Amino acid sequence: MQKWIQRLANLSAIGMFLILAMGALVTKADAGRGCGDEWPLCHGKFIPAHTISSFIEYSHRLVVGIVTMILVATFYLVFRYVKRRDAKFFITATVVMTLIQAAMGALAVVWPQSSLVLALHFGLSLLAFAFSLLLALVFTPWGQxxxxxxxxxxxxxxxxxxxxxxxxxxxxxxxxxxxxxxxxxxxxxxxxxxxxxxxxxxxxxxxxxxxxxxxxxxxxxxxxxxxxxxxxxxxxxxxxxxxxxxxxxxxxxxxxxxxxxxxxxxxxxxxxxxxxxxxxxxxxxxxxxxxxxxxxxxx
CATH class of the missing domain: 1.20.120 (Four Helix Bundle (Hemerythrin (Met), subunit A))
Structure with a gap:
């Protein structure tokens, strides 16, 4: 079971890294409105039209959804089988930051947000990645x-x-x-x-x-x-x-x-x-x- 938890922790860190990188791409490519003002649908569809901006935005949403499911599984297993308190704190912080940034992302699509708020979205992604990285390190010699x-x-x-x-x-x-x-x-x-x-x-x-x-x-x-x-x-x-x-x-x-x-x-x-x-x-x-x-x- 410990090996499975370690693998999921590694996948969580990799997933948060992808989310952060893809979020930066969404901003740089100005694709934040690639799915219009709808969430979770994209222009009223589960599979969006084949435009670059909609593809970038929808891919980002898809990765967030997959990583969130991995985080939920990791959260359960860590609290069930891992005794270290720091591991429990790291996975909890990762889940909380991920949920907050996902909610902010959805709100930014439905209701336009100021640049001050949108910039905070990247900051939360950064914190989520940092906590997921620390969780992955717990199961390595660097985590001692x-x-x-x-x-x-x-x-x-x-x-x-x-x-x-x-x-x-x-x-x-x-x-x-x-x-x-x-x-x-x-x-x-x-x-x-x-x-x-x-x-x-x-x-x-x-x-x-x-x-x-x-x-x-x-x-x-x-x-x-x-x-x-x-x-x-x-x-x-x-x-x-x-x-x-x-x-x-x-x-x-x-x-x-x-x-x-x-x-x-x-x-x-x-x-x-x-x-x-x-x-x-x-x-x-x-x-x-x-x-x-x-x-x-x-x-």
């Missing part, structure tokens, strides 16, 4: 969170601050997409050929996100340097910090590529999805570090 050495209090503060701040940066990125502001800054690293452009409209939104992303890179770099200072290369804290730094570096690069691909629709969609995927992986590592700090050995 209990430590034999104490974690410095200052390092704990840095980890949690960075994780929370990264969520804010991700939200700003989602807000850029939902307000269709990506073209506010042409060129990278300069914005419209200026170091500090006129901070209004789409330009102000994009430039704010760029500055926030730069500060996030600095935070994770500092986190990694502190991990190297206090812990050995074999320590999970050192490993997680290293990969968070690698991924935030790739995030910055992919953000630049997204800007450079403006004007090429196919390249813009592809690079936008890659950017969202890298962000999800980075946030997952930061959440993993947060969980490690909760299992600190007491002095």
């Amino acid at each position: 969170f209990v430590r034999t050495t104490q974690i410095h209090t200052s390092f704990k503060v840095i980890v949690w601050f960075t994780a929370i701040y990264s969520y804010i940066v991700v939200y700003l990125g989602a807000f850029v997409r939902h307000t269709v502001s990506s073209g506010g800054c042409s060129g990278w690293p300069l914005c419209n050929g200026e170091v500090i452009p006129e901070l209004s409209g789409a330009t102000g939104i994009v430039f704010t996100h760029r500055i926030a992303a730069l500060l996030l890179f600095v935070c994770i770099l500092f986190l990694y340097l502190q991990a190297r200072r206090y812990y050995q290369p074999t320590d999970k804290l050192w490993f997680g910090s290293k990969w968070a730094l690698i991924l935030v570096s790739l995030q910055v690069i992919s953000g630049a590529v997204v800007t450079w691909s403006l004007g090429n629709e196919v390249a813009y969609l592809f690079t936008g999805m890659i950017h969202a995927i890298i962000v999800a992986c980075m946030f997952g590592f930061l959440c993993y570090l947060c969980v490690l700090t909760l299992y600190d050995r007491k002095a």
Whole structure:
């Protein structure tokens, strides 16, 4: 039974990853209204018309439905056969976040929502993925969170601050997409050929996100340097910090590529999805570090 639970946990994490990536595609392709203002039907049908936008939107809905059923099965088995409280918390949080984002997605179709609310939809998907990833890790050697050495209090503060701040940066990125502001800054690293452009409209939104992303890179770099200072290369804290730094570096690069691909629709969609995927992986590592700090050995 343990192997089945592990397989379902892995499928849940993979499924949440697909939902997040497909959600980013829906936004980038402006396919959110691909099924009109109907839910769960698509233009009054269970099988929609063969248009690109309806196919993208309906595929996203279908994957959400399948993953939700997998989550329900995983939820039952974890509470029935797994004794670890953290596993029960992770699956519960995943199910709750998935249901909330599904409800928000349905409401966004039936009743138009503001960009502020729509951006939160991606944030909830990110949290659902992070919790599902942590659940999958529970059944691996990386899920043995209990430590034999104490974690410095200052390092704990840095980890949690960075994780929370990264969520804010991700939200700003989602807000850029939902307000269709990506073209506010042409060129990278300069914005419209200026170091500090006129901070209004789409330009102000994009430039704010760029500055926030730069500060996030600095935070994770500092986190990694502190991990190297206090812990050995074999320590999970050192490993997680290293990969968070690698991924935030790739995030910055992919953000630049997204800007450079403006004007090429196919390249813009592809690079936008890659950017969202890298962000999800980075946030997952930061959440993993947060969980490690909760299992600190007491002095």
